[in-house]
Amino acid sequence: MNTPLDKVDWALLDALQEDARLSYNELSRRVHVSAPTVAQRVRRLEAAGVIQGYHARVDPTAAGRPVIALVRMKCYGARCITVHPELLADCPEVMEVVRLTGDICSVVKVAAPTIRALEQLLERLSRYGETSSAMVLSTPIDWRPVAPPTE
Structure with missing residues (x-):
């Protein structure tokens, strides 16, 4: 990423790491910027490779691999x-x-x-x-x- 991450980027990353299923509207509410701004920033973080994907965290023991x-x-x-x-x-x-x-x-x-x-x-x-x-x-x-x- 060419420019360093600012407070809004880190707030988005924090929220998405807590729950990657949040909608742009919910992210907007949490980080106090508009939904279009959230969408643009998330796409930029994805394109820069900061956000590499969205995954479910699975407990191996509960899934039969203890x-x-x-x-x-x-x-x-x-x-x-x-x-x-x-x-x-x-x-x-x-x-x-x-x-x-x-x-x-x-x-x-x-x-x-x-x-x-x-x-x-x-x-x-x-x-x-x-x-x-x-x-x-x-x-x-x-x-x-x-x-x-x-x-």
């Missing part, structure tokens, strides 16, 4: 999952892959229906490099909205 784990990967070259994420395209258990610096290349967040399914996924991931996994016991901070940087 086995949550983080898998540290150490892989290199042509079989590296960060270079070729398509290698995991048919792995519905994979929720997120984060590329890292340091002695491991990535962390893979997975949500499996059973321990056996997790074990099978770990066997599959081991084709691409060395794995080390940790089960998630709880998530004290599940998600936070992106907030304006402090000056």
